[in-house]
Amino acid sequence: MAERVLLHGRYQLLELIGRGGMGEVWRARDEALSRRVAVKCLKPLGTQQEESFLRVLRERFRREARVAAGLQHRGVTVVHDFGESDGILYLVMELLEGQNLSELLQAAGPGPLPVDEVVEIAEQVATALAYTHEQGIVHRDLKPANIMRLTDGTVKICDFGIARLAQDIGLSTKLTSAGMAMGTPHYMSPEQIAGTHVDARSDLYSFGCVLYEIATGVPPFDLGDPWAILIGHRDTVPEPPRTLRPELPEGLDQFIVALLAKDADDRPDDASALARTLLGPPRRPPATQLVPRPRDTEPMPDWTRGMRAGSRASGAWSLRISPPDRSAGLTGQWTGLMATALAHLPATGGGPSPEHLAVLDSRHRAGLSLGRLGRWEEAHAVHSAVATERIAALGEHHEATLTSQYEAAYALARLRRWEEALNGLRRAADARARVLGPEHPDTLEARYEVGICLGRLGRQDEALPLYEQLIEARSHAQGPGHPETLRARHGRGMTLGRLGRWDEALAEAAHVREARGTTLGVDHPDTLVSDREVAVALGWLGRWDEALERFQRVRTDRERVLGASHPDALTSRNDEALCLEQLGRGAEAVELYRQVAALRDEAAEP
Known part of the structure; x- marks a missing residue:
């Protein structure tokens, strides 16, 4: 938001004092009452395509704001006013020093x-x-x-x-x-x-x-x-x-x-x-x-090296603005002007305007949010449009452009449009390799998703060498025990199984399971996935008694960690039932299938 914006004809924004995941906080002046206040401006709400969702959101905002405004206690921040201006929801609060x-x-x-x-x-x-x-x-x-x-x-x-x-x-x-x-x-x-x-x-x-x-x-x-x-x-x-x-x-x-x-x-x-x-x-x-206290000289634990101090005691509304980076949220001024207007502001100094780049950043994050909500068609449309505009504003080799192109291809994969996704992810991986380097984490991430697409298309002969190259690159860049290295090894193991090479698949799954148990913990979901892969391989090798024991252990662990009605826990019950059928224990298998159906019905009840 540009400084000196007047919200609702009353609140003059003076100085940006905080920025976070939902928007910005400004030091402002209430012109009607001649007092200093803080104004919290939430991110732009979205487009007309989401109008029904926005109506619900606006009503929730009004309800929550009224509740907050009704709190009157010296230990609670006072909310003076709230409203909406040019698509921006805002709260007016007492200014805290x-x-x-x-x-x-x-x-x-x-x-x-x-x-x-x-x-x-x-x-x-x-x-x-x-x-x-x-x-x-x-x-x-x-x-x-x-x-x-x-x-x-x-x-x-x-x-x-x-x-x-x-x-x-x-x-x-x-x-x-x-x-x-x-x-x-x-x-x-x-x-x-x-x-x-x-x-x-x-x-x-x-x-x-x-x-x-x-x-x-x-x-x-x-x-x-x-x-x-x-x-x-x-x-x-x-x-x-x-x-x-x-x-x-x-x-x-x-x-x-x-x-x-x-x-x-x-x-x-x-x-x-x-x-x-x-x-x-x-x-x-x-x-x-x-007054600030002197720093203690005792060192931080080893695992905190490279972490920002905000990783633990941090939140969305720090009053200290850190230098912008790719994960810091908003990268420029946006609030108070409509995105459609900002997108057409002229460039300054021979390059794109900060406002235009901020709008693209905001739209990119909107695409990520749509993906988290499972609205992949809309997410794909948003990322594709942002990628086109970032090419025009930043060039086709800029890191932000490459990110948008990758996200557009990833959305296609989530839509199960595997051939299109494969082509897009390959382009993204090649471009990232040229610009960022062949062992950059973003490059390797795109290559991993290429492997997923190849597997879904039944092209296991192409997927296997790709996973082996990924394992080598991840091991070199991050170490053999890194979770991403183990994820690549997990992909290799699944590919070996699809190729019918079950002895090798079993050995790979067992190795990954042990490494994940050590690195992530025995109850980590990824560890439990590897546990299941071991059981699957045992089943394909005809070792049904061993497979049943493993499936039962996975089911027990998932129910303990995730809950009996969690989809992964229900999958494990089905796995166990299938194994029982192979062992000729049909009555026990039927009872497990009945339990799964009952738990699903229970979970579906409002």
């Missing part, structure tokens, strides 16, 4: 916040949550970036209603192969991970995760793999904070442990009352300016 907890942790360097600050934050947030929960309001996305500590010591919770709105837009949720919502996993409650009912007690669990991190310097489950983090939340009791930091008060330790109970019923009904019991009466925050 201070730092969010993510920024405080980064300023502190590797390590926790001072104990007295942690206790004050715990007291104030507990009181604010008690108030919002009494109003029947659940935050759903409590994390360090959504909690502000002002310069006078006051602590405020931000972004009530934004998490649910983000889910509707489709920007904050990605699905893994297990069908699990993935955002920032360090602060998700067990019930959020399981996809079951979420209420105020979920906020308390997330609150406990936040306190654990600011009290000890690390989240309760500080693991490198998102799946392992989620399994930790669900199954593992965290170490008490005092084991990591003995100087923490016993009452604070007990408070955090109580919030982190796995079973929602075991968490406190009123966090504020428990805080008063364990921490003492709330203290008035001191009216002092916050």
Whole structure:
């Protein structure tokens, strides 16, 4: 959005102070009341092709904004107004001066916040949550970036209603192969991970995760793999904070442990009352300016090398704007003008205008969102159009152009238009090899998808050498145990099976399964997929007793990890039933088929 834009004839945007996955935050002036405010502008909503979806989204936005505006508590950010201007939804809020907890942790360097600050934050947030929960309001996305500590010591919770709105837009949720919502996993409650009912007690669990991190310097489950983090939340009791930091008060330790109970019923009904019991009466925050603390010299764990500090204590609305990169969200100014108008702005300085590039970036991300929603026809149309415009604006060899061309071909594969997808992916792989290099991760990604298409077209003789080349390239670039190297080996094993070379397929599947179990964990979905491939190979070799034992173990593990009605768990029941039929145990097979049908019917019920 260009500076000095006047929203709704009232709010003068003055300075960009934050940018995130859903839009931008501006320091602004309310011309009607002559006061400074913060204006949160959400990303452009989309095109007329999605009008029915947009109507629902606008109504949800109005409902959530009204709820947020009705909250009146010193520990909750005040919402003054909301509306829509030129297709941009916006919220007008009080202007906060201070730092969010993510920024405080980064300023502190590797390590926790001072104990007295942690206790004050715990007291104030507990009181604010008690108030919002009494109003029947659940935050759903409590994390360090959504909690502000002002310069006078006051602590405020931000972004009530934004998490649910983000889910509707489709920007904050990605699905893994297990069908699990993935955002920032360090602060998700067990019930959020399981996809079951979420209420105020979920906020308390997330609150406990936040306190654990600011009290000890690390989240309760500080693991490198998102799946392992989620399994930790669900199954593992965290170490008490005092084991990591003995100087923490016993009452604070007990408070955090109580919030982190796995079973929602075991968490406190009123966090504020428990805080008063364990921490003492709330203290008035001191009216002092916050100053950065000296950095601790203790090194970070090895797995954090190369990671940005925001990977854990971070969120969508940081007040510090980092340098733009491909994963940072918006790359320029866009809000306040219609995309169709921006697309025709003249270039400046002999190249495309920043506004035009930002519009293309926004449309590219809209295409990704359509794909996540399973709307692949629309995603393909968007990516194809963006690719054409990026060629005109940036040239056919620009990395962003190559990305759009790849995404358009990938959408064709998801539409099962295998021949077209194969041609597009081959072009993308060749172009990336020329521009980025033959061992660049993006090049190898495109080549892997070429292998998938060849397999779907029955061209296994071409797919096999491609996977073998991929294994060599991935091993050289990333190491033999890297998940992507193992993924290429998995593709090779499946191709060997399709060629009828089942002894070799079994050996490859067994190797990948063991490596994935070591690298990713025995409960990781990819490990379980490899477990199943071992069983499939055993079956094709006529070793049905061994195959049955393996299929049963996979089914048990998937039901434990994913749930009995998850599609992968149901597939495993069918696998087991097929194996039983081969062994002449037809009655047991029929019972399993009946169970699958009943679970599917149950899952389909509203």
